[in-house]
Amino acid sequence: MPELPDVEGFRRALADTLPGRRVRDVDVRDPGVLRNTTARTLSRNLIGHRFTAPRRHGKWLILPTDGPVLLVHSGMTGHPYYTCRGAETRGYERLVLTLDRGELRYADLRKLRGVWLVSGDDEIAAITGPQGPDALDVDLPKFREVLSGRRGGLKATLLDQSVIAGLGNLLTDEICWQAGLHPFRPIAGLDADEVKQLHTTMKRVLRTSVRHGCVPGLPRWLTGVRDEPDPSCPRCGARLSRGRAGGRTSLWCPRCQPDQR
Numbered sequence: 001m002p003e004l005p006d007v008e009g010f011r012r013a014l015a016d017t018l019p020g021r022r023v024r025d026v027d028v029r030d031p032g033v034l035r036n037t038t039a040r041t042l043s044r045n046l047i048g049h050r051f052t053a054p055r056r057h058g059k060w061l062i063l064p065t066d067g068p069v070l071l072v073h074s075g076m077t078g079h080p081y082y083t084c085r086g087a088e089t090r091g092y093e094r095l096v097l098t099l100d101r102g103e104l105r106y107a108d109l110r111k112l113r114g115v116w117l118v119s120g121d122d123e124i125a126a127i128t129g130p131q132g133p134d135a136l137d138v139d140l141p142k143f144r145e146v147l148s149g150r151r152g153g154l155k156a157t158l159l160d161q162s163v164i165a166g167l168g169n170l171l172t173d174e175i176c177w178q179a180g181l182h183p184f185r186p187i188a189g190l191d192a193d194e195v196k197q198l199h200t201t202m203k204r205v206l207r208t209s210v211r212h213g214c215v216p217g218l219p220r221w222l223t224g225v226r227d228e229p230d231p232s233c234p235r236c237g238a239r240l241s242r243g244r245a246g247g248r249t250s251l252w253c254p255r256c257q258p259d260q261r
Contacts, residue, residue: 002059002076002079002168003059004059004136004165004210005206005213007056007060008136008210008213010080014080015054018054018063022048022099023047023097023098025097026042026043026047026096026098028094029095030094030095033078033094033106034095036116036117045067046097046117049066050065051104057131057134057165057166058128058135058161059074059166060128060131061080062124063104068118071115072116078114079106079107080107081105084102087103091107092107092109093106095115129162130161130162132146132161132165135165135166136166136203138199143199146164147195151187151188153187154186155183156247157187158172158175159247170215170223170226173223174222175201177251178221181257182258183252183257189260220235222240222251222253235256236253238256240252
């Protein structure tokens, strides 16, 4: 599932190509990706407008024009990208905007989320719901503030987009493992040093992941072994444990991440 690093990769690629491009035509090949609009309304509102600089918050990609805004959530398989006209498709292109130069395409196999058309920031907030500070940008004081007074487990808290925006299953497992903190630890039980370590680790994992455009399966990373049938900890060699945390299947090392509930 695309998480913050994937969506930031989409944003950076589009930031190099999309600003200034004018929409000439809108081809909705599958209206199943449109969430709050129709093909006719999308065409009527977008044609003639120019895109400005794309933005991102958490897992949401924001594509403003000099008029309305396209709001994109990729779900599990969505991929917005810019290409020249006539370029080979990547498969499952559901929406194609023909521009004065090139095309903006949205490919999505499973169509779990999609594309919204909004007029401004107030409508964006109504669609995204409460969003915490972006995980890539949040500093330590703000991080301490948003975690303060929270109940529940560590991983469930990090997955809550209203607390910290942008973290998904792979990132939270990787962050907890690299920080040496069990994903089931009560968030209220973390001391000041552990919160600082968690923040430092989160920023380091995110910086590396953004460079790769995904959560990478590096040799010394937990993500690199999570798909193995009987994975072992890349740090200590212990057999890894699996369980449910935050409604997701979690992976952790019982030796490196002792359960202190």
